[in-house]
Amino acid sequence: MNHACFHNLRRCTRWQSLQYFLGMLPFAACLAGCDHAPEFNIVGSYFPAWLLCMAAGTALSGLSYLGLKRLGVDREIVASIVVYPSLALFYACALWLLLFR
Amino acid sequence: MELTAETRRRLGRGISAAAVLGATITGLFALQQMVENPRTDDAEVFANFIGMAPVVSGPVMKITVADNQYVKQGQMMLDIDERPYAYALGQARSEQAALEGSIVDEQRRIASESSAVSVADAGVRSAEAALAHAQAVVAQARAAVVGAQASVDRARAERDYAVHNRDRLEPLLAKQFVTVDQVDRARTVAAAREQALAEARAQQTLAGAALTSALAAEAQANARLEQSHQQVQQAQHSVLTLEPLVAQRSGRLSAIQTAEYNLENCRLYAPFDGRVTNLTISEGAYAHAGQEIFTLIDTRTWWVLANFRETQLRHIQPGMKADIYLMSHPNLHLHGVVDSTGFGVTPDADLLGRLTKGLPDVQRTLNWVRLASRYPVRIRILDGPQQNFRLGESAVVVIDGHPGLL
Numbered sequence: 437m438n439h440a441c442f443h444n445l446r447r448c449t450r451w452q453s454l455q456y457f458l459g460m461l462p463f464a465a466c467l468a469g470c471d472h473a474p475e476f477n478i479v480g481s482y483f484p485a486w487l488l489c490m491a492a493g494t495a496l497s498g499l500s501y502l503g504l505k506r507l508g509v510d511r512e513i514v515a516s517i518v519v520y521p522s523l524a525l526f527y528a529c530a531l532w533l534l535l536f537r
Numbered sequence: 538m539e540l541t542a543e544t545r546r547r548l549g550r551g552i553s554a555a556a557v558l559g560a561t562i563t564g565l566f567a568l569q570q571m572v573e574n575p576r577t578d579d580a581e582v583f584a585n586f587i588g589m590a591p592v593v594s595g596p597v598m599k600i601t602v603a604d605n606q607y608v609k610q611g612q613m614m615l616d617i618d619e620r621p622y623a624y625a626l627g628q629a630r631s632e633q634a635a636l637e638g639s640i641v642d643e644q645r646r647i648a649s650e651s652s653a654v655s656v657a658d659a660g661v662r663s664a665e666a667a668l669a670h671a672q673a674v675v676a677q678a679r680a681a682v683v684g685a686q687a688s689v690d691r692a693r694a695e696r697d698y699a700v701h702n703r704d705r706l707e708p709l710l711a712k713q714f715v716t717v718d719q720v721d722r723a724r725t726v727a728a729a730r731e732q733a734l735a736e737a738r739a740q741q742t743l744a745g746a747a748l749t750s751a752l753a754a755e756a757q758a759n760a761r762l763e764q765s766h767q768q769v770q771q772a773q774h775s776v777l778t779l780e781p782l783v784a785q786r787s788g789r790l791s792a793i794q795t796a797e798y799n800l801e802n803c804r805l806y807a808p809f810d811g812r813v814t815n816l817t818i819s820e821g822a823y824a825h826a827g828q829e830i831f832t833l834i835d836t837r838t839w840w841v842l843a844n845f846r847e848t849q850l851r852h853i854q855p856g857m858k859a860d861i862y863l864m865s866h867p868n869l870h871l872h873g874v875v876d877s878t879g880f881g882v883t884p885d886a887d888l889l890g891r892l893t894k895g896l897p898d899v900q901r902t903l904n905w906v907r908l909a910s911r912y913p914v915r916i917r918i919l920d921g922p923q924q925n926f927r928l929g930e931s932a933v934v935v936i937d938g939h940p941g942l943l
Contacts, residue, residue: 471870473862473933475578482864482931484578504552508540512549519553522560529563537570 474536485536486528493528497521573938575852579911580843582863582918582930584836586814588829591617592802597822597830604816607836607924608807615805617824622803626796633789640782647777654772661765668758675755678748685741692737696730703727811836812924839918839926841873843934846909850878852938859916864931871921875936879912 474485497520504510513519540548599616602608703723709715816831824830841861845853853875861871888907890898916934918926 471868473864473867474576474935475862475864475867475933477864477867482578504549507545507548509545509549509552512546514550514553516553519556523556526556526559526563529560529567533563533566533570 472535486532489528489532489536490524492531493524493526496527497524573852574935575845575849575938576933576935577843577845577849578931578933580841580861580916580932580934582926582928582932583840583842583915584834584838584926584928586811586832586834586928587808589614589805589831589833590827590829591615591805591824592826593617593622593799594826595621595803595824597818597820597824600816600818600820602813602816604813604831606813608811608813608833610807610809612807613804614807614813615824615830617803617805619800619803622796622800626793626800629789629792629796633786633793636782636785636789640779643777643779643782647779650772650776654769654776657765657769657772661762661769664758664762664765668755668762671751671755671758675748675751678744678751681744682741682748685737685744689734689737689741692730692734696727696734699723699727699730805830807833809833809835809837814928834928836924836926839921839923840876841916841918841932841934842913843916843932844911845878845914846911848909850912850914853878853914853936858937860935860937861916861918862933863926864933865927869921872919873916873934874919876915876917878914882910882912885910 475482476485476488500523501510501520504513510516595617597615598618600614601616602612602614608614703720703726706715706720706723710717710720811833814832814834818830822830841859855875855877857875859873859875861873863869863871884892887900887902888904890900892898914934916936
């Protein structure tokens with residue numbers, strides 16, 4: 437269900453979106469328990485975890501924007517040029533602290 | 538479920554504030570983590586290694602290890618042709634035996650020379666006896682001279698008496714107071730006494746001559762004694778000593794020990810548990826003494842050499858625990874302990890200039906922004922597959938500094 441939701445995000449209900457993020461949490465917890473090296477091998481190149489966290493944070497920030505837009509709150513965000521990068525940084529740092537501290 | 542405009546406005550402001558606040562707080566926590574638990578991905582697995590070089594030269598006869606093989610301490614790895622070193626040992630032993638033979642010969646010669654000294658000593662004693670005899674003869678001759686003097690004195694007294702008696706009787710013959718016979722007898726006695734005196738004088742001369750002869754004999758005996766003493770000294774001086782030969786013993790022994798050492802070192806044994814690396818020769822290759830044939834990695838202790846910025850070093854103390862991840866096994870969490878931090882790296886040639894003799898090579902350009910120097914930190918790996926680590930493996934290190942707030 438979540439998989440389908442991921443591909444049809446525009447048509448998802450708010451509850452489905454929430455369910456998607458809640459479904460991600462066990463995955464994140466699993467990652468934390470896996471105790472992986474803070475670097476990832478992508479075809480022989482080692483990418484640091486913080487870079488991937490940053491990418492994920494940016495992506496999550498984009499998803500948040502879509503969610504807020506769906507709620508109609510996006511126009512009410514104060515100084516969105518600061519808020520969305522802050523959101524990206526928050527997601528990135530939170531992920532990093534959660535998984536690779 | 539539509540939100541009212543007021544709710545949206547409040548939600549929008551709340552999310553805005555929460556995002557900035559959340560970013561600040563998580564950012565600060567992340568920064569604190571980075572500072573208090575220094576980490577680096579510029580790290581590699583490291584072990585000490587040695588270049589295995591033979592002590593002796595020669596063609597390699599046998600190689601009993603293969604490249605990349607794990608060897609235990611004491612395992613034979615390489616065999617160099619032993620024959621020349623066995624021959625050298627034989628020669629060294631024969632030279633020592635020859636020396637021992639020479640020492641026995643010399644001992645005999647010295648014994649014979651010592652006997653010559655005894656003979657000379659006996660000559661001294663004989664000369665001493667001869668001297669004593671000569672001295673006795675001298676004493677006897679002196680006594681004889683004294684006796685002869687006494688005889689002369691007595692003969693002179695008797696002659697004087699006889700002459701006086703004759704001279705007294707002769708005038709009495711004219712007046713016929715004495716007979717002719719009496720006068721003749723007195724004359725005869727006087728003549729006889731004169732003869733006796735002459736004889737006594739001759740005896741005295743003889744005794745004097747005998748004394749002179751005895752004195753000469755004594756002088757000769759003295760000279761002979763002196764000669765005998767000199768002969769003893771000469772004999773003593775000509776006795777040889779064993780020192781020059783005995784002193785060679787340690788040299789010959791050392792030659793044997795050196796030959797044994799060389800012979801033993803024809804075989805290369807693993808000095809510790811390790812892994813053979815870079816072995817690229819086969820039997821028949823000529824091994825030169827002191828020249829590396831292959832490398833042996835000491836697999837007893839593994840480290841991670843991690844480069845940390847100079848600003849991080851004050852948060853790293855020897856004894857701190859460290860988390861180690863190998864990129865070959867990203868899910869394997871290894872534990873380590875900081876052994877030591879580096880105390881020297883090559884100065885940056887662009888900054889300080891190259892270190893040369895003569896005048897300092899100072900760069901004219903300088904950078905506004907400089908990069909932190911980094912120093913290697915040695916972290917001992919405590920667990921993991923000690924035999925299967927590879928020197929140079931990429932690793933990530935996180936030092937457990939002070940525990941953070943999170």
